[in-house]
Amino acid sequence: xxxxxxxxxxxxxxxxxxxxxxxxxxxxxxxxxxxxxxxxxxxxxxxxxxxxxxxxxxxxxxxxxxxxxxxxxxxxxxxxxxxxxxxxxxxxxxxxxxxxxxxxxxxxxxxxxxxxxxxxxxxxxxxxxxxxxxxxxxxxxxxxxxxxxxxxxxxxxxxxxxxxxxxxxxxxxxxxxxxxxxxxxxxxxxxxxxxxxxxxxxxxxxxxxxxxxxxxxxxxxxxxxxxxxxxxxxxxxxxxxxxxxxxxxxxxxxxxxxxxxxxxxxxxxxxxxxxxxxxxxxxxxxxxxxxxxxxxxxxxxxxxxxxxxxxxxxxxxxxxxxxxxxxxxxxxxxxxxxxxxxxxxxxxxxxxxxxxxxxxxxxxxxxxxxxxxxxxxxxxxxxxxxxxxxxxxxxxxxxxxxxxxxxxxxxxxxxxxxx
Amino acid sequence: xxxxxxxxxxxxxxxxxxxxxxxxxxxxxxxxxxxxxxxxxxxxxxxxxxxxxxxxxxxxxxxxxxxxxxxxxxxxxxxxxxxxxxxxxxxxxxxxxxxxxxxxxxxxxxxxxxxxxxxxxxxxxxxxxxxxxxxxxxxxxxxxxxxxxxxxxxxxxxxxxxxxxxxxxxxxxxxxxxxxxxxxxxxxxxxxxxxxxxxxxxxxxxxxxxxxxxxxxxxxxxxxxxxxxxxxxxxxxxxxxxxxxxxxxxxxxxxxxxxxxxxxxxxxxxxxxxxxxxxxxxxxxxxxxxxxxxxxxxxxxxxxxxxxxxxxxxxxxxxxxxxxxxxxxxxxxxxxxxxxxxxxxxxxxxxxxxxxxxxxxxxxxxxxxxxxxxxxxxxxxxxxxxxxxxxxxxxxxxxxxxxxxxxxxxxxxxxxxxxxxxxxxxxxxxxxxxxxxxxxxxxxxxxxxxxxxxxxxxxxxxxxxxxxxxxxxxxxxxxxxxxxxxxxxxxxxxxxxxxxxxxxxxxxxxxxxxxxxxxxxxxxxxxxxxxxxxxxxxxxxxxxxxxxxxxxxxxxxxxxxxxxxxxxxxxxxxxx
Numbered sequence: 001x002x003x004x005x006x007x008x009x010x011x012x013x014x015x016x017x018x019x020x021x022x023x024x025x026x027x028x029x030x031x032x033x034x035x036x037x038x039x040x041x042x043x044x045x046x047x048x049x050x051x052x053x054x055x056x057x058x059x060x061x062x063x064x065x066x067x068x069x070x071x072x073x074x075x076x077x078x079x080x081x082x083x084x085x086x087x088x089x090x091x092x093x094x095x096x097x098x099x100x101x102x103x104x105x106x107x108x109x110x111x112x113x114x115x116x117x118x119x120x121x122x123x124x125x126x127x128x129x130x131x132x133x134x135x136x137x138x139x140x141x142x143x144x145x146x147x148x149x150x151x152x153x154x155x156x157x158x159x160x161x162x163x164x165x166x167x168x169x170x171x172x173x174x175x176x177x178x179x180x181x182x183x184x185x186x187x188x189x190x191x192x193x194x195x196x197x198x199x200x201x202x203x204x205x206x207x208x209x210x211x212x213x214x215x216x217x218x219x220x221x222x223x224x225x226x227x228x229x230x231x232x233x234x235x236x237x238x239x240x241x242x243x244x245x246x247x248x249x250x251x252x253x254x255x256x257x258x259x260x261x262x263x264x265x266x267x268x269x270x271x272x273x274x275x276x277x278x279x280x281x282x283x284x285x286x287x288x289x290x291x292x293x294x295x296x297x298x299x300x301x302x303x304x305x306x307x308x309x310x311x312x313x314x315x316x317x318x319x320x321x322x323x324x325x326x327x328x329x330x331x332x333x334x335x336x337x338x339x340x341x342x343x344x345x346x347x348x349x350x351x352x353x354x355x356x357x358x359x360x361x362x363x364x365x366x367x368x369x370x371x372x373x374x375x376x377x378x379x380x381x382x383x384x385x386x387x388x389x390x391x392x393x394x395x396x397x398x399x400x401x402x403x404x405x406x407x408x409x410x411x412x413x414x415x416x417x418x419x
Numbered sequence: 420x421x422x423x424x425x426x427x428x429x430x431x432x433x434x435x436x437x438x439x440x441x442x443x444x445x446x447x448x449x450x451x452x453x454x455x456x457x458x459x460x461x462x463x464x465x466x467x468x469x470x471x472x473x474x475x476x477x478x479x480x481x482x483x484x485x486x487x488x489x490x491x492x493x494x495x496x497x498x499x500x501x502x503x504x505x506x507x508x509x510x511x512x513x514x515x516x517x518x519x520x521x522x523x524x525x526x527x528x529x530x531x532x533x534x535x536x537x538x539x540x541x542x543x544x545x546x547x548x549x550x551x552x553x554x555x556x557x558x559x560x561x562x563x564x565x566x567x568x569x570x571x572x573x574x575x576x577x578x579x580x581x582x583x584x585x586x587x588x589x590x591x592x593x594x595x596x597x598x599x600x601x602x603x604x605x606x607x608x609x610x611x612x613x614x615x616x617x618x619x620x621x622x623x624x625x626x627x628x629x630x631x632x633x634x635x636x637x638x639x640x641x642x643x644x645x646x647x648x649x650x651x652x653x654x655x656x657x658x659x660x661x662x663x664x665x666x667x668x669x670x671x672x673x674x675x676x677x678x679x680x681x682x683x684x685x686x687x688x689x690x691x692x693x694x695x696x697x698x699x700x701x702x703x704x705x706x707x708x709x710x711x712x713x714x715x716x717x718x719x720x721x722x723x724x725x726x727x728x729x730x731x732x733x734x735x736x737x738x739x740x741x742x743x744x745x746x747x748x749x750x751x752x753x754x755x756x757x758x759x760x761x762x763x764x765x766x767x768x769x770x771x772x773x774x775x776x777x778x779x780x781x782x783x784x785x786x787x788x789x790x791x792x793x794x795x796x797x798x799x800x801x802x803x804x805x806x807x808x809x810x811x812x813x814x815x816x817x818x819x820x821x822x823x824x825x826x827x828x829x830x831x832x833x834x835x836x837x838x839x840x841x842x843x844x845x846x847x848x849x850x851x852x853x854x855x856x857x858x859x860x861x862x863x864x865x866x867x868x869x870x871x872x873x874x875x876x877x878x879x880x881x882x883x884x885x886x887x888x889x890x891x892x893x894x895x896x897x898x899x900x901x902x903x904x905x906x907x908x909x910x911x912x913x914x915x916x917x918x919x920x921x922x923x924x925x926x927x928x929x930x931x932x933x934x935x936x937x938x939x940x941x942x943x944x945x946x947x948x949x950x951x952x953x954x955x956x957x958x959x960x961x962x963x964x965x966x967x968x969x970x971x972x973x974x975x976x977x978x979x980x981x982x983x984x985x986x987x988x989x990x991x992x993x994x995x
Binding site: 168170185186187190191192338339340341342343344345346347349350351352353354357374377378381383384385386387392 | 462463464465466467468470477478479481484486499502503506507510511513514543544545547569571588590591592593594595
């Protein structure tokens with residue numbers, strides 16, 4: 001199988017610093033087309049495309065756009081969430097470093113369709129290259145009349161600013177991101193109200209992922225109906241996959257939804273280094289499920305992934321070969337979330353440290369059957385009762401490991417002295 | 420109002436739209452346990468104790484923050500909910516100093532009650548609790564982070580009700596902690612010591628600094644002549660501490676209880692409140708007639724004084740130079756009282772019972788000393804601490820025979836009684852100032868526009884043919900609005916009353932736990948009913964006050980008054 005390059009088509013083909021090269025490669029063509037359309041037509045096209053958010057939760061983009069469009073506030077914010085911090089994910093960085101104007105074009109189109117007045121790209125603080133590239137590109141776009149007052153001679157005005165946080169994973173969560181933009185510590189807020197009703201400075205705010213905005217120009221170009229024919233019925237279009245771990249070719253690949261994980265690993269990734277066996281594959285990132293080798297034929301699809309009580313995540317595939325111990329991996333995952341929890345709600349704040357302590361018992365072969373019960377119960381409480389997406393998804397790895405790698409747990413209990 | 424139909428625990432109910440699941444369930448007699456939730460404060464949804472199951476939702480939702488929707492099916496007690504709730508409380512306990520028997524909040528701790536209700540008899544999670552330093556660096560409030568459960572109530576009150584932003588949530592994840600900003604001590608951080616944080620803390624993490632031991636020691640010292648004064652707002656709230664209904668007026672039993680505790684004389688701060696009105700009223704008249712600094716602002720509230728000295732040092736000359744009633748009483752107790760009784764002032768130990776934590780700080784101020792070697796008020800107890808002593812003594816409060824206050828500080832007026840509620844000082848002042856200036860009796864003593872829980876209230880009075888505007892603010896965020904006007908020179912008022920706490924002293928930081936707006940209103944109602952029931956309702960008609968001027972002080976704002984009853988303020992804005 002091959003990649004299907006819709007949003008990564010310019011990767012390596014153009015100089016990302018050059019707006020001229022972007023324009024020559026069909027750039028800003030779709031913005032012109034969008035400006036000639038009725039606003040509602042644009043939202044209609046997005047609705048027909050059945051585009052779902054690419055940041056991890058898979059929420060239909062058109063619903064957010066309609067939500068923002070119907071708000072009557074004079075000021076409306078369009079935020080591009082570029083706080084890519086999920087371990088195993090690096091596709092947003094590829095988009096920013098290889099094709100920054102595509103993101104800007106997507107944001108302008110969304111702003112036009114929804115009445116957005118101000119754009120912000122919130123970039124992970126560590127992504128310094130992305131930040132300078134985006135700033136440069138925004139200046140260029142402004143010089144060419146794509147941003148600023150009366151874009152391309154129309155009545156529509158919109159501008160974008162680049163902002164970044166101080167390095168906190170949870171700031172990728174939409175309300176923590178908004179708090180951070182308001183100059184407060186990155187902690188989530190209680191919903192409702194949702195951001196489209198009351199976001200930054202209590203103004204209506206639409207937040208989408210880098211990849212979601214990058215997909216908008218393609219939808220305008222080929223039309224929503226055509227876009228929806230790509231992929232599967234529940235997951236349309238293409239997805240950027242961040243492939244990492246013990247594979248031969250690591251990197252970002254664009255595939256249509258519906259491709260199997262095995263194909264991604266073996267055909268695009270070239271298989272496992274030294275042809276070792278796979279111990280486990282983690283999907284989506286640190287907050288995603290862990291699956292064994294025999295499940296690799298499952299396809300990449302939002303609905304299929306929900307069976308793991310999880311979301312697709314942002315599209316990471318992390319391959320771990322047989323040399324590695326599952327409990328060491330799980331401990332790393334748990335300690336990561338323990339460190340990154342904002343500390344606002346009890347299950348997430350106090351739960352992760354206890355999850356870690358339980359996993360350590362298995363690493364030290366001191367665990368008992370009761371510990372499996374405690375681990376499972378605690379992981380489920382964190383998953384079900386946490387306030388925001390961080391705590392709701394962080395135990396996915398543990399919950400899935402208890403399902404697919406239960407033998408490993410039992411083995412540690414039955415053989416306390418071995419190893 | 421649109422009604423929404425839903426099912427809670429198989430019961431079909433109908434509630435107004437925008438009601439939360441928590442309130443809907445409560446309305447139909449099903450109480451969902453909560454921890455971070457506090458009536459009248461912001462919804463935080465942090466603790467997750469109130470989670471419930473909603474049909475069709477995969478996760479559990481917090482009932483405090485989730486509004487009902489048509490057709491919703493809610494289960495507040497399914498096995499999944501009960502397990503989650505229990506796990507959450509176990510997690511909180513795993514990072515908490517669970518040495519309950521030595522905790523100041525033992526048996527009145529919300530976390531303890533919750534653990535008992537949920538039947539937690541064993542914690543599955545090992546303790547990860549690490550001891551940290553206690554902030555005892557001020558006379559008013561003690562902050563023990565070892566007991567903090569990070570519910571955020573105190574931070575909410577400090578930031579959103581008071582607008583003082585002293586407390587904050589610092590750090591993240593497991594290392595989150597509540598502290599004064601920059602992790603400093605409260606005393607280094609513009610804290611006004613209002614104690615509102617302590618009054619909403621569900622556990623023992625923030626409490627008043629306990630002074631009951633000092634008072635017990637004085638009471639049992641045969642050489643000491645221990646006298647006590649009780650603030651106006653205590654008699655309408657102390658009942659709650661000893662098992663009476665909210666708003667019960669317990670003046671007579673309270674005096675009787677204090678006699679049993681061993682106080683030699685039990686006096687009424689209301690007397691000093693009447694005295695304050697004479698001094699402050701005359702100061703106002705003097706400022707108005709002599710072209711002094713206006714608007715004049717009240718000075719009874721020590722939290723407000725702390726606020727002004729640290730945040731509005733440029734408007735200090737607007738504040739009346741009158742000491743607070745507590746300190747006027749203290750000064751007289753160490754000067755006039757010994758003269759009258761022949762007791763050596765060194766042997767007199769003055770205790771006050773206040774609804775307030777900032778009063779503890781006020782009593783320690785250098786300015787509040789007739790004799791520079793000892794304070795005028797030796798110890799300050801909050802309403803809660805008095806309640807504690809009554810219980811320690813084993814007094815059967817309910818069955819006590821009522822006793823009157825002692826003389827010479829025992830006769831008081833209705834004007835003094837209402838000092839304890841927002842608008843009360845203003846109303847009392849108007850009753851006197853009007854009659855002194857206009858030289859005719861005031862018709863209609865009730866100023867309804869100055870009463871109630873509205874944040875800022877205004878009134879107009881006729882003084883010598885001129886209409887004068889006055890204003891009343893309670894909570895420091897409301898005070899800020901009036902202070903900014905004073906600072907900008909745009910204040911339209913001649914006289915401004917400021918009380919730090921919501922509702923005034925009846926909602927003070929030292930009042931019984933569980934103070935909500937409903938409770939405040941009950942205490943306010945009792946205060947005004949006390950006023951209405953009294954034969955004297957104007958401070959200048961108080962015979963003991965008149966006698967005090969005749970025998971000792973001679974005249975309002977006179978030389979002795981200035982020495983004993985007035986003070987000065989300092990710019991403390993840079994002492995941070």
